[in-house]
Amino acid sequence: MKIIREFLPYFDERPNGATVKALVLHCSAHSARDMIEVLRERELSSHYIIDLDGSVWQLASEKKRAWHAGESRWRGMHMLNQYSVGIELSSATLGQSAYHPAQIKSLIKLGRQIIRHYQIPAVNVVAHSDIAPTRKPDPGIAFPWEYLAYKGIGTWYNLADAAKVAENEVAVLLQKIGYDTTDLAAASYAFCRHFAPAAVAVDDDVYHLVDNVYPVDFTLPPEYLPILKAVAHRYEK
């Protein structure tokens, strides 16, 4: 696939022995060109950006640790930059309205290549919000996780599996999936962003959203418990 290369200096070496075992998906409310300037100002990076028209930009070699995820935890991993490849998608609403089909087409192509190359487990294809639930809302409630799973990027749940799970404790179920539940409200909300987006409020002000990632008093509505159990069953395998 055609890739526009514009490397940024905001990366370092992956630490000894760290191999890529996760794919972290992000979005940002800028076009690729503007996003590169914002990343430059903040001394951050990402391996790839997928622009609104589906064009793919590369900012760092996959061999290097690009600075995209920050403080983060998932399934026993801490600081996921060392273990991951990061992809940013442009989205004016921060992923709260549908992504452009051209972007998703490019993401499927690029994501499949990365997953195949590093043999990344489907349970490690994650949202930035999954691994940093108190800090990050991206790639948002409109991110097409179910469709992508069908296309080989990540995984989805089967509601019928809920009946196979005896556990009912929300925190325990979230931990089985991989969430850090130190802040249970944040982890529950991040779960909903990914698997039950109807439980998440749309915030029309993206600047407000980035500073108010989750309602601090949020608890998982009981009607979503079966989805949580079904997801836990899928991720536990």
Ligand SMILES: [Zn+2]
């Ligand atoms: Zn992000």
